[in-house]
Amino acid sequence: MKIALPRKVMIIIKNLQLHGYEAYAVGGCVRDSILARRPKDWDITTSARPEEVKKLFKRTVDTGIEHGTVTVLLGKDGYEVTTYRIDGAYEDSRHPKEVLFTNRLEEDLRRRDFTINAMAYNDEVRLVDVFGGMQDLNHHLIRCVGEPKERFSEDALRILRAVRFSAQLNFPIESKTAAAVRELAPTLEHISAERIQAELVKLLVSAHPERIQDAYELGITRVILPEWDAMEGVAQNTPHHKYDVAQHTLHALKYVKRNKILRLTMLFHDMGKPARKTTDENGRDHFKGHALVSEVIARDVMQRLKFDNDTIKKVTRLVCFHDYRVEATPANVRRAMNRIGVDLFPYYLAVRLADVKAQSSYRRREKIENIVAMRKYYQEAIIKEECVTLRQLAVGGRDLMALGMKPGVEIGRMLSELLEYVIDHPEENDKKKLCEYVNKKISQKNENN
Secondary structure: OOOOOOHHHHHHHHHHHHOOOOEEEEOHHHHHHHOOOOOOOOEEEEOOOHHHHHHHOOOEEEEEHHHOEEEEEEOOEEEEEEEOEEEOOEOOOOOEOOEEEOOOHHHHHHOOOEHHHOOEEEOOOEEEOOOOHHHHHHOOOEOEOOOHHHHHHHOOHHHHHHHHHHHHHOOOEOHHHHHHHHHHHHHHHHOOHHHHHHHHHHHHOOOOHHHHHHHHHOOOHHHHOHHHHHHOOOOOOOOOOOOOHHHHHHHHHHOOOOOHHHHHHHHHOOOOHHHHOEEOOOOOEEOOOHHHHHHHHHHHHHHHOOOOHHHHHHHHHHHHHOOOOOOOOHHHHHHHHHHHOOOOHHHHHHHHHHHHHOOOOOOHHHHHHHHHHHHHHHHHHHHHOOOOOHHHOOOOHHHHHHOOOOOOHHHHHHHHHHHHHHHHOHHHOOHHHHHHHHHHHHHHHHHHO
16 A cells, blocks of 8 residues: 655655664554545654654754654654654553653554554555554444553543544444443543543534534543533423434534534533423423523533633633524624624524524424525625624714713713614714714703703
8 A cells, every 4th residue: 555655754754764763654644544534743653762863853842752752843844753662551541650662663553542543654664554453444443452441541531532533534433442431431530621622622523523422322421521411311392393402412513514613512502401491381391591501501611621711702602692583684683793793693693503404394494594684684784894893883982072971881881872873773873973963862961950
């Protein structure tokens, strides 16, 4: 098998070989190349020790030298070059007690997580596949290298990685590997929130986010996302729905594009439903106020998993407004843009559309036509630069003070009133007209006093 290695990867490998060392591209880049996918990163494994690698290249960074990893810089690009190694005993389901260097490629491949990630390649030897990775790629299987319990005991994050790779590649998890996942899932509690977050996001933005259901069935969400388990089996006896809350969420995830903010929003959008469920005398279910509860849950989970503040802010706002429904009129859309945020409004429309598509067919056409009309009015508002924020108002605080208003709460209230007025009457966003409006209000107030 021939893999087209990037020029800079070949330079690194050939330089190491010229000085008597073995060197191969290894891991995910080999897997993705075989699958005709473009690798994001190219990792290199070598028999050369870190200090030897550093001597052979002008620019290097000690990114993980204690584990044998040196980043070689060629131009603007960096490539991790790691010495063949054997991991010692693991004490905390995360880190090896010690790392031993070896001269044997097979020993290095043996320590890796899954067979499809344990292949190496260079142009001289071609594919090195000691553990059947190619066969598992052909059979579409996620299988551990060696004994699954040992691999997962070494690093519990591999338990979540198994489901993540299953979602990215749409491969089922091999039965023995799945059994070990189910047994050892509780050890994920030893893994840092940041590492769990990274794997969860990769799963969600994959081509098959619905594989989070596998994480539930294997007991993973019980440890890392118990809020998901709370949605399982919660029926929605209403004409608007045909799935329970968890199944609806699975479908909604698939109906939105592969974007971190959108996928996270769909993950959380209905998590408040179990807590807000009521059933009337006719047996019909209601979930009033669930969006606000979902917003709280989304914030709690994302803070627990150490998401950045910008992501938390955007996702929680979208979750809060995901069920915001109004008649599609230009004024209503401008007001929605103001409340939700101009930048987030396209996301809101995408969230609403995914939500509707994951519901029953009851009034679906009407709902979708409403969303399409809202998108049209949104685009018109953007093109016409219609005022939907205080920043776009033709007057500001200084203009109001020049008219005799005192700084503080009074000006703030008047600016909010002017904004509401202009949202309803965009043609009135003119400095002269708004000043006349304010003068009239001031006169009326003086007369009343």
